[in-house]
Amino acid sequence: MAKLYLIPNLLSEGDWQNVLPAHVLPVLTQTRYFIVENIRTARRFMKRVNQAIEIDDLTFFELNKHTPSNEIPSFLNPLEKGEDIAVISEAGCPGVADPGAEIVKLAHHKRMEVVPLTGPSSIILSLMASGLNGQNFAFNGYLPVKSAERAKAVKVLEKKAKIEQQTQIFIETPYRNNQLISDLLKMCSSATLLCIAANLTGENEFIATRPIGEWKKGVPDLNKQPAIFLIGY
Template sequence: MAELFLVPNILSDGDWQNVLPARIFSVLTNTRFFIVENIRTTRRFLKQVNHEIDINQLVFFELNKHTRQQDLPDFLAPLEQGNNVAVISEAGCPGVADPGASVVQIAHQKGYKIVPLVGPSSIVLALMASGLNGQNFAFNGYLPVKPHERTKAISSLEKLTKNNGQTQIFIETPYRNNQLVTDLLKACAPATLLCIAANITGENEFIATKTISQWKGKVPDLHKQPAIFLIGS
């Protein structure tokens, strides 16, 4: 039976073999059909894993915010013909804070075999390294962009950490990271714990957990850096 592989991608520049399992090599080498966020960057990733892959022999379906829902079944058509298909994220794991869940849902409905491969998730890695509660946590995606709404959201998340002990995890568009941290320092109580994890698995990886009061005046420049944030008590 043909299989739908969910293939994680590296989070930061560097040797893929330091982050991804060896099986990635054989799956990517022997697969011809790919569902990806960005064709250009996926081509580069494939060549990084195996420079002998003939890119011109591959078929790519682009899955991003511009993709029409009605086109998704066509992306899985190769499975009906006995061909494996691989879903690849821009970074991290498909379907986790990234596109992919929609085609996986269709694949389940059609009875195809789903094979998730091991790989890095910034959400899990940041939680592991934060020292915050890993037994009870929630990933909230992006916080609101409007300042008033974002401050309100931060206060609500902080209340959850205090009342339930639940670690709250969220992300931001990289060019708005510094403003988000500024808002966190203003909205949260001095004793609330904040973990900032940036460039995870990269050479310039930065992960630190401090109280809000300890962070003030000592926050690194996070502008355009891939980062993830966690608050806890």
């Protein structure tokens, strides 16, 4: 029976063998159909894993916010004909804060076999390393861009973290990281714990959890660096 493989991608530059399990190699090498968020970056990732892959012999379907919804079901046509398909995320695990969830949902609706492969998730890695509550947590994606809306969202998350003892996890577009940190220092109480995790699995990985009051003494420059943020108590 043909399978829909979910292949994790790297979070940072570096040797893929230090981050991804060995079974990613044969799946990438033997599969001929791929559903990806960006064809160019997917091809580059595949070549990093196996230079011998003949990229021009493969078929790619691009799934992102620009993909017409009526086109998505056709991406599974090879699976219905007995051909394996692999979904590759831009970074981390497919379907987690990733448009790949849509095709996975459709595959389940069609009673197709879905096989997730082990790989890095910035959400899980940062939670593991934060020291914050790992039994009760929530991933909130991106916070609002507008200052007033962001302030309100941060206050809601901080309240949840304190009252429910629920770790709150969120991300930001890399070029707005520094602004987000600045806003967190202004909006959160001094006792609130903030974990900043950047460049996970990379050579310049940075992970630190400190009270807001301590972060006010100095914060790292995270402009244009992949990062994830957690608050808790």
